[in-house]
Amino acid sequence: MIIAAVGDIHSPRFLPLFLKALSEVSVKPDLFILLGDIVEKNNIEALTPVYKAVKERFEGVPLLGVFGNEEFRGFEKEYLVKYPGITWLNDELRVVGLDGLEVCVVGTRGALDKPTPWQERNIPGIRDYYMSLPERINGLLKECRRVKAHLTILASHYGVTYSNLRGEKPSVYPYLASEKMSEVIKPELVDLVLHAHAHNAVLEYTMVNNVPVYNASLPGRGRILVIDVKHRRSVLHWLSKPR
Template sequence: MIIAAVGDVHSPKFLPLFLKSLGEVPVNIDAFILLGDIVEKNNVEAFAPVYQAIRKRFENVPVIGVFGNEEYRGFEREYYAKYPEISWLNDELRVFGLNRFKTCIVGTRGALDKPTPWQASNIPGILEYYRDLPGKIAGLLRECRDSAAEITILASHYGISYSNLKGEKPSIYPYLASQRMSEVVKPELVDLVIHAHAHNAVVEYTVVNNVPIYNASLPGRGRILVIEVKPRRSILNWLAKPR
């Protein structure tokens, strides 16, 4: 199965780079995943040229979206209403038939080890939300496993580990990712994690708990990532069964 993944388009800021990169994505992908901060400062209208360009190139490919910090909390329904063709995942899961695989995708803004000063002052309960989210995501990943999905993907806007943040200032790591999220990333639950948000991180790919993690931030990568996903988790579970 082949997916395309990108975040941090910040339309219209990086829209020209996105459109250029889109032309380099093979047409045989099975899904296109948007990892948040697709617009700048909650400019709902600026999402349209991104989606329209995807749909023009990939007429029948499922488009899955998660929100970032630039798609402001409390405005989710505006995105649902204006872009209903997108499979939005807001701390939710959905099962898709992609290629020949039953695929479960868990989508979330993600958690941070520290709320930004603005978040702490303006979003009631954000500290508790970040504290509790890893447990909720773990539960969703278990639901994916119990659904007998052959492939499970975790799509988050924020990072889930500090291990691929090199290039960013270490002092801001807690505002870019949650180390506690890495604790729920286990090979028996998830096959792939993709995220964005870390614009300056130079590490594209890392492994956490034997699970591949990709940073698909557009300004960081300079392109849309195209990733071949294999059902590693199903194979590991099969090997672990008593014979």
């Protein structure tokens, strides 16, 4: 099983880099995941070239997406209506059948340890939302196990640990990730975690409680992350490399 993932395209800002990176993926993935901040400043139309490029390059491949902070809250329905070919996950899960296996994907914007000053001023209740989200995500991951999915993926825009933020200023770590979210990353609940948002973080992946966590931020990686998943029940081998 091959999973492709990328976030922080900020179209049109990094669109040329994205199109180049897309052309360099030499294998057809079984699943393609967009990890938020796909557009810049809620420019809904700017998602069109990203959407068309993925659909043309990988016809028939399921395309999942989560929202980032640049896809503004309150506009989710507009994205759903304009881009129905993307399965949008907004604090929810979807089970996808891939090559005889059922993959359960939990998708979310994610949480931050500290809301940004702008969020504090403009999004009522955002601090409480960030505090309560890990428990909600924990419940969704448990639901994936209840449906006996062969593979469970957590896809978040925001980071889920500080351990892979090296390269960013430590003073901004609380605005990039949630350490509390790392508490729900357990091998009995989730097999793979993907996130974006940390543009300058130099580590591609880290292990949290023996679960691989990948930062698929386009500015940081300079490419689309391609992950080979070789699955044998309860035994996973992960390999990420340029394609």
